Amino acid sequence: xxxxxxxxxxxxxxxxxxxxxxxxxxxxxxxxxxxxxxxxxxxxxxxxxxxxxxxxxxxxxxxxxxxxxxxxxxxxxxxxxxxxxxxxxxxxxxxxxxxxxxxxxxxxxxxxxxxxxxxxxxxxxxxxxxxxxxxxxxxxxxxxxxxxxxxxxxxxxxxxxxxxxxxxxxxxxxxxxxxxxxxxxxxxxxxxxxxxxxxxxxxxxxxxxxxxxxxxxxxxxxx
Amino acid sequence: xxxxxxxxxxxxxxxxxxxxxxxxxxxxxxxxxxxxxxxxxxxxxxxxxxxxxxxxxxxxxxxxxxxxxxxxxxxxxxxxxxxxxxxxxxxxxxxxxxxxxxxxxxxxxxxxxxxxxxxxxxxxxxxxxxxxxxxxxxxxxxxxxxxxxxxxxxxxxxxxxxxxxxxxxxxxxxxxxxxxxxxxxxxxxxxxxxxxxxxxxxxxxxxxxxxxxxxxxxxxxxxxxxxxxxxxxxxxxxxxxxxxxxxxxxxxxxxxxxxxxxxxxxxxxxxxxxxxxxxxxxxxxxxxxxxxx
Amino acid sequence: xxxxxxxxxxxxxxxxxxxxxxxxxxxxxxxxxxxxxxxxxxxxxxxxxxxxxxxxxxxxxxxxxxxxxxxxxxxxxxxxxxxxxxxxxxxxxxxxxxxxxxxxxxxxxxxxxxxxxxxxxxxxxxxxxxxxxxxxxxxxxxxxxxxxxxxxxxxxxxxxxxxxxxxxxxxxxxxxxxxxxxxxxxxxxxxxxxxxxxxxxxxxxxxxxxxxxxxxxxxxxxxxxxxxxxxxxxxxxxxxxxxxxxxxxxxxxxxxx
Numbered sequence: 111x112x113x114x115x116x117x118x119x120x121x122x123x124x125x126x127x128x129x130x131x132x133x134x135x136x137x138x139x140x141x142x143x144x145x146x147x148x149x150x151x152x153x154x155x156x157x158x159x160x161x162x163x164x165x166x167x168x169x170x171x172x173x174x175x176x177x178x179x180x181x182x183x184x185x186x187x188x189x190x191x192x193x194x195x196x197x198x199x200x201x202x203x204x205x206x207x208x209x210x211x212x213x214x215x216x217x218x219x220x221x222x223x224x225x226x227x228x229x230x231x232x233x234x235x236x237x238x239x240x241x242x243x244x245x246x247x248x249x250x251x252x253x254x255x256x257x258x259x260x261x262x263x264x265x266x267x268x269x270x271x272x273x274x275x276x277x278x279x280x281x282x283x284x285x286x287x288x289x290x291x292x293x294x295x296x297x298x299x300x301x302x303x304x305x306x307x308x309x310x311x312x313x314x315x316x317x318x319x320x321x322x323x324x325x326x327x328x329x330x331x332x333x
Numbered sequence: 334x335x336x337x338x339x340x341x342x343x344x345x346x347x348x349x350x351x352x353x354x355x356x357x358x359x360x361x362x363x364x365x366x367x368x369x370x371x372x373x374x375x376x377x378x379x380x381x382x383x384x385x386x387x388x389x390x391x392x393x394x395x396x397x398x399x400x401x402x403x404x405x406x407x408x409x410x411x412x413x414x415x416x417x418x419x420x421x422x423x424x425x426x427x428x429x430x431x432x433x434x435x436x437x438x439x440x441x442x443x444x445x446x447x448x449x450x451x452x453x454x455x456x457x458x459x460x461x462x463x464x465x466x467x468x469x470x471x472x473x474x475x476x477x478x479x480x481x482x483x484x485x486x487x488x489x490x491x492x493x494x495x496x497x498x499x500x501x502x503x504x505x506x507x508x509x510x511x512x513x514x515x516x517x518x519x520x521x522x523x524x525x526x527x528x529x530x531x532x533x534x535x536x537x538x539x540x541x542x543x544x545x546x547x548x549x550x551x552x553x554x555x556x557x558x559x560x561x562x563x564x565x566x567x568x569x570x571x572x573x574x575x576x577x578x579x580x581x582x583x584x585x586x587x588x589x590x591x592x593x594x595x596x597x598x599x600x601x602x603x604x605x606x607x608x609x610x611x612x613x614x615x616x617x618x619x620x621x622x623x624x625x626x
Numbered sequence: 627x628x629x630x631x632x633x634x635x636x637x638x639x640x641x642x643x644x645x646x647x648x649x650x651x652x653x654x655x656x657x658x659x660x661x662x663x664x665x666x667x668x669x670x671x672x673x674x675x676x677x678x679x680x681x682x683x684x685x686x687x688x689x690x691x692x693x694x695x696x697x698x699x700x701x702x703x704x705x706x707x708x709x710x711x712x713x714x715x716x717x718x719x720x721x722x723x724x725x726x727x728x729x730x731x732x733x734x735x736x737x738x739x740x741x742x743x744x745x746x747x748x749x750x751x752x753x754x755x756x757x758x759x760x761x762x763x764x765x766x767x768x769x770x771x772x773x774x775x776x777x778x779x780x781x782x783x784x785x786x787x788x789x790x791x792x793x794x795x796x797x798x799x800x801x802x803x804x805x806x807x808x809x810x811x812x813x814x815x816x817x818x819x820x821x822x823x824x825x826x827x828x829x830x831x832x833x834x835x836x837x838x839x840x841x842x843x844x845x846x847x848x849x850x851x852x853x854x855x856x857x858x859x860x861x862x863x864x865x866x867x868x869x870x871x872x873x874x875x876x877x878x879x880x881x882x883x
Binding site for chain 3: 112113182183184185186187188189320321
């Protein structure tokens with residue numbers, strides 16, 4: 111088989127990307143867990159482990175650049191390498207948001223009495239699901255699955271609006287909770303960004319499969 | 334880990350070296366023998382004949398008396414006949430070669446023609462003499478003249494010219510032809526501007542070979558009626574004639590010692606003329622070849 | 627700037643050598659003042675196809691052409707078309723540089739001279755050498771033998787020679803395959819300059835070259851029957867990032883051929 115080495119390199123690269131995806135998924139779940147349980151130790155771990163995520167991303171980037179320089183990739187090979195490059199960056203940013211949540215958890219402290227808004231947990235779960243789906247669409251080269259991710263993004267956006275509204279109301283009624291509430295706003299922002307990045311990943315998957323670059327366009331619907 | 338043990342290698346190398354040297358020595362020996370024989374022949378000729386060469390020898394006519402033997406008629410006859418043969422065979426030969434290699438290349442006709450031409454080169458030269466007698470002397474009423482002799486020899490050497498010219502034309506790289514066709518040249522233009530100039534050195538080689546052969550031919554010219562005793566210079570294309578080989582042969586068959594000397598002198602003259610003609614052609618060929626490098 | 631339509635078109639073009647079909651049923655539009663590349667594995671008929679455009683296949687006695695090749699609407703294989711006339715309009719540069727064993731000047735002047743050019747040969751030679759980006763290097767030694775030039779220079783000389791007869795189309799049959807990488811890049815740059823005034827068709831083995839240099843690319847292939855056919859044709863940008871046919875993709879990613 112011609113280019114067997116190159117094929118193997120590409121496969122390994124994509125596997126490592128999934129590995130990075132798993133690391134990021136764990137980081138998000140862990141950070142939310144720390145927040146829910148006000149567990150500073152776990153929060154600290156999340157922040158420390160983000161370095162590993164960053165390292166992994168740079169490793170992937172280097173390998174992509176290497177293959178682009180030495181293999182003269184064209185067509186599907188080129189698109190694959192570019193997609194891996196972009197998705198690695200998106201994943202690393204998602205890891206940064208998870209780290210952000212961990213840091214906020216450390217700021218909030220162990221004994222903050224204010225309740226964590228329950229939308230946050232929902233947003234987090236949806237975000238993780240979107241991440242999983244976008245990575246699965248990459249594994250299966252499935253454009254339909256990639257497209258589905260946007261539906262969930264709308265839900266996350268409305269959850270974001272809802273939690274922001276609730277927090278503002280709370281802030282107005284109980285001024286003493288403003289500091290804590292602000293922190294939760296940040297968490298909500300981070301979670302909304304996580305979901306958004308997942309849609310970016312889907313865009314890259316569509317690019318890989320179809321060669322189309324551009325913003326998501328919903329499929330033509332009748333009415 | 335060596336596939337073949339070292340000791341085996343040693344032996345082979347030594348033997349190859351030895352064989353190489355032996356082969357080299359053999360070739361050198363062959364060259365020495367060939368050149369040596371040539372040198373001996375030339376030396377003998379020079380010794381025998383150099384005294385015979387004098388102005389009167391060169392400008393005098395043949396005579397029954399050896400001391401008055403002159404070679405003028407034979408020189409002129411040879412030159413005229415060879416010039417005619419050269420021009421005719423050059424023209425016909427090149428045209429034939431060009432046709433067979435360019436216009437009719439790879440056709441069945443060309444293949445058959447080339448085989449036949451190659452065979453003609455092997456026909457005994459006396460046959461051409463008889464042919465010449467019948468066609469040129471009698472049918473075309475040219476008489477036993479210089480012209481008829483020239484034409485006869487032209488036929489004889491024609492295959493040589495055709496084969497050499499054919500090879501020269503074939504040796505022109507197809508890339509030059511393609512390049513000129515691609516510029517919009519017609520077939521004729523490609524032949525005239527590209528093929529011909531490039532093939533010219535090779536064609537000249539063919540002409541040299543032909544002329545060298547022609548100048549030494551005796552039998553066919555005797556058969557078509559060249560004289561052996563000519564006390565006059567050939568003064569027109571239709572006059573009778575003799576050539577150097579015939580004159581030399583005539584002298585060697587005489588008993589007097591003086592004629593033997595004359596014969597040797599005649600051979601020297603023949604060789605000198607041959608060398609001069611060849612040198613001229615080689616100079617011409619080199620001029621063309623250097624132009625292209 | 628395609629308002630004048632394609633300069634060359636083939637319709638159902640097939641080429642036979644005796645009874646064996648070499649290329650089958652090609653429909654191709656060659657864009658005006660653009661570079662069109664023809665790529666494909668060995669033996670797929672790229673050169674055969676290219677040589678249909680200037681009727682160089684006529685020089686091969688066993689070659690036979692079916693279908694049409696239209697040059698601005700005129701069928702090149704029509705009854706009263708003289709092949710030598712076509713070759714003034716459609717020139718060719720070959721794989722191995724083949725300058726004639728004459729001087730640089732005489733090489734470039736050859737085309738105009740045999741076509742009965744009446745104007746100033748000196749001007750034509752200079753203009754052609756300038757356009758082929760060779761003038762500066764040879765202007766002081768026009769009488770020198772063409773064979774004294776380097777490979778890349780010789781190929782540019784061949785391009786100048788082709789330009790001297792003012793063609794409208796230049797066919798290039800793997801023009802860089804005998805050259806070193808620097809000379810290759812010089813020729814590629816020259817091609818892009820020339821494409822503003824001439825329509826160029828290049829046959830190439832080198833995928834990256836086709837991607838670098840051409841505006842449009844045609845991909846030819848053979849199957850078991852050993853007959854070449856057109857698989858895909860389109861803008862090079864598309865062919866090399868997202869081809870439509872999977873066979874095209876397999877070839878350009880080096881997975882076969």
